[in-house]
Amino acid sequence: MTVAAQPALTIDALGKKCPIPIIMLAEQINFVPLNAVVAVLADDPAAFTDVPAWCRLKSHPHVGTYELPGGGWAIHVRRNY
Amino acid sequence: MDAGWADPARLYGQARRAHLLLEQARTEVAEALGARPDEVSFTSSGTQAVHLGVLGTLHGRRRAGRHLVTSAVEHSSVLHAAAVHEGEDGTVSTVGVDLAGRVDLAAFGAAVAMEGTALACLQTANHEVGTLQPVERAAAICREHGVPLLVDAAQSAGRLPIPQGWSVLTASAHKWGGPAGVGVLAVRKGTRFRSFLPEDERERRRVPGFENVPAVVAAAAALVAVKEEAERDNARLSALVDVIRERVPQVVPDVEVIGDPVDRAPHIVTFSCLYVDGEALLTELDKAGFAVSSGSSCTASTLRPSHVLEAMGVLTHGNVRVSLPRGASAAEVDRFLTVLPDVVRRIRQDAGVA
Numbered sequence: 125m126t127v128a129a130q131p132a133l134t135i136d137a138l139g140k141k142c143p144i145p146i147i148m149l150a151e152q153i154n155f156v157p158l159n160a161v162v163a164v165l166a167d168d169p170a171a172f173t174d175v176p177a178w179c180r181l182k183s184h185p186h187v188g189t190y191e192l193p194g195g196g197w198a199i200h201v202r203r204n205y
Numbered sequence: 206m207d208a209g210w211a212d213p214a215r216l217y218g219q220a221r222r223a224h225l226l227l228e229q230a231r232t233e234v235a236e237a238l239g240a241r242p243d244e245v246s247f248t249s250s251g252t253q254a255v256h257l258g259v260l261g262t263l264h265g266r267r268r269a270g271r272h273l274v275t276s277a278v279e280h281s282s283v284l285h286a287a288a289v290h291e292g293e294d295g296t297v298s299t300v301g302v303d304l305a306g307r308v309d310l311a312a313f314g315a316a317v318a319m320e321g322t323a324l325a326c327l328q329t330a331n332h333e334v335g336t337l338q339p340v341e342r343a344a345a346i347c348r349e350h351g352v353p354l355l356v357d358a359a360q361s362a363g364r365l366p367i368p369q370g371w372s373v374l375t376a377s378a379h380k381w382g383g384p385a386g387v388g389v390l391a392v393r394k395g396t397r398f399r400s401f402l403p404e405d406e407r408e409r410r411r412v413p414g415f416e417n418v419p420a421v422v423a424a425a426a427a428l429v430a431v432k433e434e435a436e437r438d439n440a441r442l443s444a445l446v447d448v449i450r451e452r453v454p455q456v457v458p459d460v461e462v463i464g465d466p467v468d469r470a471p472h473i474v475t476f477s478c479l480y481v482d483g484e485a486l487l488t489e490l491d492k493a494g495f496a497v498s499s500g501s502s503c504t505a506s507t508l509r510p511s512h513v514l515e516a517m518g519v520l521t522h523g524n525v526r527v528s529l530p531r532g533a534s535a536a537e538v539d540r541f542l543t544v545l546p547d548v549v550r551r552i553r554q555d556a557g558v559a
Binding site: 141142143144146147150168169170172173174176177178180181 | 459461479481482501502503509514520521522556557558
């Protein structure tokens, strides 16, 4: 967690089923400046695969996925354009 | 089927007749799959063939070791058998795949080379995305290390030639257009195999219980018929899959077509639509008359996304798998491609995606 850049925005999608976390990410990534990091908090197992897959499809770098102490993950995405 | 009702293990006239029918079917299936008749046993499903094949080979080879190798995208029957093995203090290496779903052959080889490997498993074609696996190259690696290879041919038997080099082969009759309730377990001469179930004389001690002779006869007839037409059918279905692969991204925005575009089963195509709930998509397509499947978590009884899509690292939501039946026509594919964009647009609209 220490190497992770401080997110400019945290999206709380805990308890939300896919595709809702991805929809929230797609809507809100434009709220942060270029090269800033968005953290998606999600605990739907599908999000673990789907957020990085969205990053690949949309050409935004997937910075990393970090386990949350209470279950789920913080999935960090850097805005690329 | 009036002739096959009797028990082939008995000696009265009708029973002898059933026995002859069963052995005739065995010979036909063996020939179609490139096996010897005495290598072929009939099971009650493809899943049962895999369970018995995996656990029976591991049991037969328990002195060689307790290590099992599989790919991450095998059918759940393989992975569930592997879990049983693990639960009995066996070890399992699950080898990853690339973005197309093809097993990492170098990692597979390294796992096979491990001390105490008793069995390796690899499918011919993936059941969700259609990608063909490098079975003959995997078989060469296994042979080099003296490890038997179980090949799950459920997706390709009857449609594509069986790859060379298998030690244990499994297949499912309903996948080639035969009846449900018949699977095939073939064990190559010289492969150590010992059923882990209570002793039973049937099917060369590999499968317990009275064979369903009428269904086996129908399965063999279907296999012979399908094989005869495979080349023509494959070319036709594969061309329709190419149309779907090419046109879906043109008519639906934000969609990813999954699996190998060329090295694939002729009849399977899978794609995922961003921002779409897979269950809603299936329901709407069903209303429009299309019976498709999905690897999305909301459509699975387990509420977990497909282990195949996860292992590939592709979108698991909004997933649609189209498996073209032999009679599929260009007109039906056209209608699917006409209906799909509106269905996806409506679901996205309802979810608040512009």
